[in-house]
Amino acid sequence: xxxxxxxxxxxxxxxxxxxxxxxxxxxxxxxxxxxxxxxxxxxxxxxxxxxxxxxxxxxxxxxxxxxxxxxxxxxxxxxxxxxxxxxxxxxxxxxxxxxxxxxxxxxxxxxxxxxxxxxxxxxxxxxxxxxxxxxxxxxxxxxxxxxxxxxxxxxxxxxxxxxxxxxxxxxxxxxxxxxxxxxxxxxxxxxxxxxxxxxxxxxxxxxxxxxxxxxxxxxxxxxxxxxxxxxxxxxxxxxxxxxxxxxxxxxxxxxxxxxxxxxxxxxxxxxxxxxxxxxxxxxxxxxxxxxxxxxxxxxxxxxxxxx
Amino acid sequence: xxxxxxxxxxxxxxxxxxxxxxxxxxxxxxxxxxxxxxxxxxxxxxxxxxxxxxxxxxxxxxxxxxxxxxxxxxxxxxxxxxxxxxxxxxxxxxxxxxxxxxxxxxxxxxxxxxxxxxxxxxxxxxxxxxxxxxxxxxxxxxxxxxxxxxxxxxxxxxxxxxxxxxxxxxxxxxxxxxxxxxxxxxxxxxxxxxxxxxxxxxxxxxxxxxxxxxxxxxxxxxxxxxxxxxxxxxxxxxxx
Numbered sequence: 001x002x003x004x005x006x007x008x009x010x011x012x013x014x015x016x017x018x019x020x021x022x023x024x025x026x027x028x029x030x031x032x033x034x035x036x037x038x039x040x041x042x043x044x045x046x047x048x049x050x051x052x053x054x055x056x057x058x059x060x061x062x063x064x065x066x067x068x069x070x071x072x073x074x075x076x077x078x079x080x081x082x083x084x085x086x087x088x089x090x091x092x093x094x095x096x097x098x099x100x101x102x103x104x105x106x107x108x109x110x111x112x113x114x115x116x117x118x119x120x121x122x123x124x125x126x127x128x129x130x131x132x133x134x135x136x137x138x139x140x141x142x143x144x145x146x147x148x149x150x151x152x153x154x155x156x157x158x159x160x161x162x163x164x165x166x167x168x169x170x171x172x173x174x175x176x177x178x179x180x181x182x183x184x185x186x187x188x189x190x191x192x193x194x195x196x197x198x199x200x201x202x203x204x205x206x207x208x209x210x211x212x213x214x215x216x217x218x219x220x221x222x223x224x225x226x227x228x229x230x231x232x233x234x235x236x237x238x239x240x241x242x243x244x245x246x247x248x249x250x251x252x253x254x255x256x257x258x259x260x261x262x263x264x265x266x267x268x269x270x271x272x273x274x275x276x277x278x279x280x281x282x283x284x285x286x287x288x289x290x291x292x293x294x295x296x297x298x299x300x301x302x303x304x305x306x307x
Numbered sequence: 308x309x310x311x312x313x314x315x316x317x318x319x320x321x322x323x324x325x326x327x328x329x330x331x332x333x334x335x336x337x338x339x340x341x342x343x344x345x346x347x348x349x350x351x352x353x354x355x356x357x358x359x360x361x362x363x364x365x366x367x368x369x370x371x372x373x374x375x376x377x378x379x380x381x382x383x384x385x386x387x388x389x390x391x392x393x394x395x396x397x398x399x400x401x402x403x404x405x406x407x408x409x410x411x412x413x414x415x416x417x418x419x420x421x422x423x424x425x426x427x428x429x430x431x432x433x434x435x436x437x438x439x440x441x442x443x444x445x446x447x448x449x450x451x452x453x454x455x456x457x458x459x460x461x462x463x464x465x466x467x468x469x470x471x472x473x474x475x476x477x478x479x480x481x482x483x484x485x486x487x488x489x490x491x492x493x494x495x496x497x498x499x500x501x502x503x504x505x506x507x508x509x510x511x512x513x514x515x516x517x518x519x520x521x522x523x524x525x526x527x528x529x530x531x532x533x534x535x536x537x538x539x540x541x542x543x544x545x546x547x
Contacts, residue, residue, distance in 0.1 A: 014415050214399045217359065218460070219389035220416045 011224055018228035019235055022204055029200045030236060033294075036196040037240025037287050038247065040189030044286070045248040047182025048279055053272045054175045058168055065140040066164040067093070067149070069131040071157055079157030080129070086155060087131060090148055095134045101125045128159060190290045193240070197233050197294025205229060205298060226299040230292065237291020241284045249274060310334035310370070311468055311499045312358060317367035319353050319523075327353035328523045330367070335501060340494045342510045342531070343503040345520035351503040352396070354520070355472050358501070359393055360384060372467055389417060392461030392498070394471035398453045400445040406432065406456050407441045413460055431459040434489055451478045458486060462493055469493055471502045475509065483509060 023030040069087075071080060080098075087093040099107075104127035109116045119126070139145050140163070153161050205212070215225050256271035275283075312335040319328040327350045335341050345351050356362050357369050360376045369376045372390055379387060400409050410428035411421075419427065432438040435455035445453050454474060461469060469490065475483040487509065494500045504510065510517050512533045519527035 011415060011418075013421075211401050211403075214401055215412075215416075216385070217361070217388065217393065217395075217399065218413055218416060219385045219387075221385045224385075224416060 011227065015227040015231045016235075019231035022208075022228065022232055023235065026200075026204055026207070029203055030232075033193075033197045033200040033236045033291075034240045034243060036193040037190075037237050037290060038243040040186065040193045040290075041241050041244035041283050041287050042247050043189060044182055044186030045244055045275065045283055046251075047178055047185065048283075049248065049252065049275055050270060051175050051178040051182065052275055052279070053270050054171055054178065056272050057269050058171050058175065065135045067133045067135055067140075068160075068162040068164070069133065069152065069158055070160045070162070071129045071131075072159040073128050075129065075157035083131065083155055083157055086152065087133060092135060092139050092145060092148065093133045093152075097132045099130045099132055101127055101129050104128070104130065186286075190286060193237075194290040194294040194297070197236055197291050198297040200236070201229050201233050201295045201298035202301070204232065229299050230295045233291040233293075233295020233298070234288055235291070237287040237289065237294070238284065240291070241287025244287065245280055245283055309337045309373075311337045311339075311372060312501065313368075313370040314354075314357075315368040315370070317357065317364045317369060319350075319357065319362065320365040326523055328357075328364075331520075331523070331525055332367075333518055333525060333528065335499060337499055338494070338497060340491065340500045340513075340515045341502070342513060342515055342517045343501060343520065344505065344507070344510055344517060347505075348522075349520040350523040351520055352472060353523075355393075355470055355501075355503055358468075358470055359388060359391060385416075389464065390467045392464065392466035392469040392493075394454075394457050394461045394469070394474045396472040396476065398445070398457040400453055400456060400460075402445050405442050405444055406437070406448075409445070409456065410460055410463055413463055417464055427463060431463040432456070434462065434492075435459045436485070451482055454478060455482075455486065458489060462489070465493075465496065466498060469498050469500045471500075473504055474502060475504060475506055487513075 069083065071083065084096070084098070087096045102125070105119065105125050108119065108127060135145070149161060149163075152158065212225055252271065252274050259271065314331050314333050317328055317331045318326065320326045331350075331354070343351050343354065353362070357364055357376070358371055360369075360379070363377060372387070374383075374387055376387075401412065404412065407425070407428050410431060411424040414424045414427060415421075429438055429441065432441060435458055437452060437455050437459065440448060440452065440456070445456065448456065454476075458471070458474060461471070471490065474490070475486055478486060483506065490500050490502065511531050513531050514533040515531060517527070517529060517531050518525060
């Protein structure tokens, strides 16, 4: 390393000043680069947000395992008493609660308020009565419990036995799928955004070609010449990511305020909470990295003075 | 004496039909003030470009400030160029920057703290009598003023070597006198000066060493004999 190869401290403010000035001078091209990053990260962020909230729903259900025992619509009081007796006799099912047809209908009207009218038009209550049993998660996975569940299904008056952890497992698979889709879509878009930034920086470098030649002739190092371009890419990436987060937050607030109450249960799951700060930082870092890679590609390709 | 610029059998060919310099050998000692002259196309600009290593010789060696430019690493090139104050024929000022910013940029390259920029830029501009143009843009200045800004930029770091390509080409006789005086003062402070010029009158009256190029060859190398004239006396302080 040459004795003077290290950049003087005073050059870093110069890098930022120059990068900001060049972005301002080339507003339109900079806007395209920032918009590309913002769109890419908004999509990635949307996937992350959905996965995050589904994850929260799973976490809420994760501590308990529930079995729903739906009775046939024509189940007699004797059959209901028989089922209740069987549950009381089996320790694992003892923590039970009877949900009458009326309670089931009330719950539906609460969760799906917009469909309440539809139900009202029916001649009779279509919801079956059921028992809800809280099962210890460790017990729910045991072979003995599976045997008991088989016995339960055979009891007269029982239409269906549903296990909560089955849909929790399905939800977990869905979360993995959403995360994967987000990573793939985000990755592809981030690469496209990085190339957009690379092209923007390349255009800027062409615009400043004469100036770059002068800088070289008066003794500016390649680092000094390339620094502002690298910072320009980094700034574009960072601003794009910040815009994406702001847009995502605005969309989240709008969704929570306008969609969640109207469509109740499903939407309230998806708008339960915003992304945690770690994921927000990751989005910012991702945008900044895409910007850096794009500008690095450009300045690397631009080469050095040919002598 | 130590040669600061040394050309040793230097040939520069662009292609098989075009040779800018043929087997050029000369040297310039430390502290010398030398004129390089010749008609258009004689090879003056090529020779200056070789000194700044804007190009490499096809054959021969160029040594500047003790560095053999052929073997010098690319990474050392910027630091080498900082030792040379180059005044370009087309000024090479950055048009979007003010006069101050043009000078400040050089100081940034040199690692001078920003708080000193104004003072040093003002001093350099005062030397070329353009300190009142600190905030002007190059395109708002005349050709002569731009030339003087380019000179101020070249001198701002008190370089070891000053190389100027037609520095008085855009100036009237009075300004020519003033500019050459600036170079002479830099020379007195220890800088070695090489000026490429067409100005025969200036050369003849200088009393300095003159290297004449013709079709890429050195055809003459002598010390100009100045006639006794007021202009020469005022510029170089020579004569009776």
